[in-house]
Amino acid sequence: MRPLSPEALARKAIELEPRLTAFGLGIYARHRGDVEVEFIRARDRLLSREGLLVIALCAQWLRDRHASGERGSYGLKHEVENHYGVYVTNGSLIAAALGMGLKYRVDGPNVALALPYEPRPA
Numbered sequence: 001m002r003p004l005s006p007e008a009l010a011r012k013a014i015e016l017e018p019r020l021t022a023f024g025l026g027i028y029a030r031h032r033g034d035v036e037v038e039f040i041r042a043r044d045r046l047l048s049r050e051g052l053l054v055i056a057l058c059a060q061w062l063r064d065r066h067a068s069g070e071r072g073s074y075g076l077k078h079e080v081e082n083h084y085g086v087y088v089t090n091g092s093l094i095a096a097a098l099g100m101g102l103k104y105r106v107d108g109p110n111v112a113l114a115l116p117y118e119p120r121p122a
Contacts, residue, residue: 006052009059009099016098017106022046024073024090024109046091057084058096065115073097073110 004012010020019025021042027035045051061080077093094111098104103114 003059003063004099006055006059006096007047009055010047010052010095011099013095013098017094017111020046020091020094020098022051022089022091024094025106025111026109042091046089046095051089051092054086054088054092055095055099057086058088058093059100062096062100062102062115068115070112070114072107072112076113 014020017025021027021039022045023042027038027042046055058077058080061083073093074090077088077090080088080093090110097111097113104111
């Protein structure tokens with residue numbers, strides 16, 4: 001089966017979690033301006049050309065199974081950053097994971113992901 005495009009991953013994730021933005025689920029808690037405007041900006045950032053490229057990197061990293069067990073999206077985003085040397089938003093990691101159908105539970109603006117353990121070939 002061919003992997004979904006980054007846009008398809010993002011759309012599928014948004015169907016599951018309509019509050020998904022680049023920040024994660026919702027917007028930054030300390031935001032002081034117009035909440036609706038900030039939500040739109042954060043969603044647009046997630047779906048931007050750059051955002052979709054990062055979703056693609058997150059999906060590749062997850063497909064390569066660099067981690068297993070229950071892991072938080074915020075911690076995993078840092079692992080993807082270290083692996084590829086690029087900035088990764090929490091929402092990009094969440095979009096890739098949910099779009100790929102990984103099991104999850106909401107944990108504030110983050111999600112806890114159930115990453116299956118699959119031994120890597122030696």
